[in-house]
Amino acid sequence: MxxxxxxxxxxxxxxxxxxxxxxxxxxxxxxxxxxxxxxxxxxxxxxxxxxxxxxxxxxxxxxxxxxxxxxxxxxxxxxxxxxxxxSTRKPRMAIFVSKYEHCLVDLLHRWRIGELDCEIPLVISNHEDCRRIVEFNGIPFHVLPVNKDNKAEAEAEQWRLMEEAGVDFIVLARYMQVLSERFVERYPNRVINIHHSFLPAFDGAKPYHRAFARGVKLIGATSHYVTEDLDEGPIIEQEVTRISHRDSVEDLVEKGRDLEKVVLSRAVRWHIDNRVLSYSNKTVVFD
The missing domain is CATH 3.30.70.260 (ACT domain)
Structure with missing residues (x-):
C-alpha cells in the first residue's frame, strides 16, 4: 500500500x-x-x-x-x-472525560484504526470510571478530582500535565466540568466540546430532559470550540435525529449518545485535518 x-x-x-x-x-x-x-x-x-x-x-x-x-x-x-x-507532524490531543464513556471509546477506536491521525499522550478525568478503557489502549490516565474549592489548583495541574506532554489541542468527551475563563484563554480555538443538544436550543444542563418537556420532534448534538461563554462557542458540526411522543427521556438519552459520538469525532477529524477556520464566533469547514 x-x-x-x-x-x-x-x-x-x-x-x-x-x-x-x-x-x-x-x-x-x-x-x-x-x-x-x-x-x-x-x-x-x-x-x-x-x-x-x-x-x-x-x-x-x-x-x-x-x-x-x-x-x-x-x-x-x-x-x-x-x-x-x-502532515509529517501529528498533532497531540488530550482528552478530558468524566463518567460517560461513549464519546471516549469512539475517539479511541477511530484513533487506533488510523482514522484520527494524531497522538494521544494523555487522558485526564475527574473520576476513575474510564481508567481501564484508557490504559487498555496504552495511554496514561490521570485522575484530578475537581470541586468548587480546588478548581484553580486542579486546572493548574492539568496545565502542567499538558505542557509536559506537549499537547496541541483538547477534546472534552463529555467532561462534566465548566472550564474557567483563564483555562479557555490559554487554548483559543483549541478546546473542542460536545453538547448533547442542537444548539442554540437547550444549552446548559439536562438538555434531553428539557427537550422532552418541550415535546420536540428532533433532538441533536453539537460540537463546538469552547469560549468563556458556556455553550456559545463557534459551531463545527451538528446532527439531528427524529423522535416521537412515544419516546421517554431515557430513549432520548440513548438516541442522543449515537449522535454525540459521531458529531464529536467528525469535528475532531476536521480540526486535525486543518479544515476549520473560526471567525466572528462561527466557522468555515472546508471540503
Whole structure:
C-alpha cells in the first residue's frame, strides 16, 4: 500500500479583495509547489476572504523552516492571518472525560484504526470510571478530582500535565466540568466540546430532559470550540435525529449518545485535518 504524500496545508483569512487567490498561488508556484487541494470562501457580510490550500512537499523548493519569513511580505500586504501545518507532524490531543464513556471509546477506536491521525499522550478525568478503557489502549490516565474549592489548583495541574506532554489541542468527551475563563484563554480555538443538544436550543444542563418537556420532534448534538461563554462557542458540526411522543427521556438519552459520538469525532477529524477556520464566533469547514 502506498503511503500518502507528505503535504503542507495553509489556512488564510483576510479582508476580501481582488487578486488574493493569485497572490497565494503565484507564491507557491515560485517554489514549484504541486497544489493538491484548494478551497475558498468569501463572507460577503463580513467582507472576509478565507482559504485552505494543500500542496505536496516533494519538489517544493522552499524549506518549510523558511516559509514564514518568505510568506510574511504577502501576508502583511493583504493583512492576512494565517497558519501552516505539516502532515509529517501529528498533532497531540488530550482528552478530558468524566463518567460517560461513549464519546471516549469512539475517539479511541477511530484513533487506533488510523482514522484520527494524531497522538494521544494523555487522558485526564475527574473520576476513575474510564481508567481501564484508557490504559487498555496504552495511554496514561490521570485522575484530578475537581470541586468548587480546588478548581484553580486542579486546572493548574492539568496545565502542567499538558505542557509536559506537549499537547496541541483538547477534546472534552463529555467532561462534566465548566472550564474557567483563564483555562479557555490559554487554548483559543483549541478546546473542542460536545453538547448533547442542537444548539442554540437547550444549552446548559439536562438538555434531553428539557427537550422532552418541550415535546420536540428532533433532538441533536453539537460540537463546538469552547469560549468563556458556556455553550456559545463557534459551531463545527451538528446532527439531528427524529423522535416521537412515544419516546421517554431515557430513549432520548440513548438516541442522543449515537449522535454525540459521531458529531464529536467528525469535528475532531476536521480540526486535525486543518479544515476549520473560526471567525466572528462561527466557522468555515472546508471540503
Amino acid at each position: 502506498n503511503s500518502k504524500p507528505a503535504t503542507a496545508t495553509l489556512l488564510v483569512s483576510c479582508p476580501d479583495r481582488k487578486g488574493l487567490v493569485a497572490a497565494i498561488a503565484n507564491f507557491l508556484l515560485t517554489y514549484n509547489a504541486n497544489i493538491m487541494h484548494a478551497d475558498q470562501h468569501q463572507d460577503l457580510s463580513e467582507k472576509l476572504f478565507l482559504m485552505r490550500v494543500q500542496w505536496e512537499l516533494e519538489g517544493f523548493t522552499l524549506p518549510m523552516e523558511s516559509f514564514g519569513a518568505a510568506f510574511a511580505p504577502i501576508a502583511a500586504e493583504h493583512q492576512m492571518q494565517w497558519r501552516v501545518s505539516l
